Amino acid sequence: xxxxxxxxxxxxxxxxxxxxxxxxxxxxxxxxxxxxxxxxxxxxxxxxxxxxxxxxxxxxxxxxxxxxxxxxxxxxxxxxxxxxxxxxxxxxxxxxxxxxxxxxxxxxxxxxxxxxxxxxxxxxxxxxxxxxxxxxxxxxxxxxxxxxxxxxxxx
Amino acid sequence: xxxxxxxxxxxxxxxxxxxxxxxxxxxxxxxxxxxxxxxxxxxxxxxxxxxxxxxxxxxxxxxxxxxxxxxxxxxxxxxxxxxxxxxxxxxxxxxxxxxxxxxxxxxxxxxxxxxxxxxxxxxxxxxxxxxxxxxxxxxxxxxxxxx
Numbered sequence: 001x002x003x004x005x006x007x008x009x010x011x012x013x014x015x016x017x018x019x020x021x022x023x024x025x026x027x028x029x030x031x032x033x034x035x036x037x038x039x040x041x042x043x044x045x046x047x048x049x050x051x052x053x054x055x056x057x058x059x060x061x062x063x064x065x066x067x068x069x070x071x072x073x074x075x076x077x078x079x080x081x082x083x084x085x086x087x088x089x090x091x092x093x094x095x096x097x098x099x100x101x102x103x104x105x106x107x108x109x110x111x112x113x114x115x116x117x118x119x120x121x122x123x124x125x126x127x128x129x130x131x132x133x134x135x136x137x138x139x140x141x142x143x144x145x146x147x148x149x150x151x152x153x154x155x
Numbered sequence: 156x157x158x159x160x161x162x163x164x165x166x167x168x169x170x171x172x173x174x175x176x177x178x179x180x181x182x183x184x185x186x187x188x189x190x191x192x193x194x195x196x197x198x199x200x201x202x203x204x205x206x207x208x209x210x211x212x213x214x215x216x217x218x219x220x221x222x223x224x225x226x227x228x229x230x231x232x233x234x235x236x237x238x239x240x241x242x243x244x245x246x247x248x249x250x251x252x253x254x255x256x257x258x259x260x261x262x263x264x265x266x267x268x269x270x271x272x273x274x275x276x277x278x279x280x281x282x283x284x285x286x287x288x289x290x291x292x293x294x295x296x297x298x299x300x301x302x
Contacts, residue, residue, distance in 0.1 A: 109198070110187040117182065117190045117198055124201040125257050129208050130250040138239035141212055142219025142232065 197257040200268055204249045207275055211242050214282065221290070231289045238282045245275045 112120065129135040136144070181202045182195040190198075218235055221227040227235075249271040256264040 109181040110183055112182070112187070112190060114190050114194060117194045121194060121198045121201060121257060124198065124205055125254055128201065128204055128250040128253055129247060130254060131247045132251070134247045135208060135211060135243045135250075137243065138215045138218070138236040141215035142222060142236075144216065144219070 193260040196265065197253075197260065200256060200265060201253050203272055204246065204253045204268065207272055207279075208246050208250065210279065211239070211246055211275075214279070214286075215239055218286065221286075226293060227286075227289055228293075231293075235282055235286060235289075238278050238285070242275050242278050242282070245271050245278070249275070 109117065109120070182190060182199055184190075184192060184195045187195060215236075218227065218232055218239075222229070222232045249268050252264050252268050252271070255261070256268060
């Protein structure tokens with residue numbers, strides 16, 4: 001029997017009984033294990049950018065292209081804060097549009113016959129703004145988009 | 156420093172002028188012998204003028220949108236419009252000459268149209284740079300004013 005003056009201390013509770021009710025994840029399913037294993041290298045404190053490396057690379061390449069075009073056209077390199085993004089994209093858009101137009105139209109009419117070329121010329125001339133039928137003023141153009149869709153050139 | 160700045164701006168104007176010109180070369184005369192030289196020249200020149208006129212329209216449509224979105228102030232738009240009026244006059248004149256050139260194929264007219272387009276491209280490049288600087292300044296001011 002036990003001595004009342006020297007009681008036997010209670011047996012220690014097995015650690016498993018403490019953990020199992022509240023932490024079912026300690027026995028992960030195979031899927032969880034796989035997911036944990038695959039995401040292990042991408043722990044937030046270790047290498048957060050590792051899984052998104054291809055995307056970052058693609059956007060970096062695009063950004064590089066836009067920066068080069070914008071620097072050539074406008075001299076606005078990406079050193080300006082905040083507004084530089086708008087400016088660079090705007091400038092790059094103009095440059096890329098011209099380049100795309102060049103790629104799609106350069107020599108594209110070489111297969112025309114003489115008659116077709118003359119017809120195209122007549123149509124183009126008829127559509128040109130001249131002193132007789134001048135271009136709208138900047139103020140008129142700026143006011144136009146509120147009532148009419150913007151004029152677009154060939155893609 | 157000033158030299159670099161000067162050269163940088165010159166390079167920009169040249170690039171824009173080149174882009175403007177190459178973007179409109181619809182017919183390569185050497186690759187299209189079936190098309191008469193006069194017709195090819197007139198068509199190419201007319202394409203250049205047409206592209207320049209479209210660029211003018213698109214530029215000020217964008218300016219109008221930016222003004223409506225309060226990205227550009229009224230004063231800034233007025234400044235751009237001053238330059239735009241010059242471009243408009245030049246391009247109207249070029250369009251007029253283009254019609255005559257298509258009928259006569261006079262080389263002097265072609266030279267004048269080329270000069271007009273170069274002048275328009277120069278003003279246009281200045282407008283582009285001005286607009287970019289304005290947007291940057293406005294964005295920087297807005298960022299500074301934000302809490």
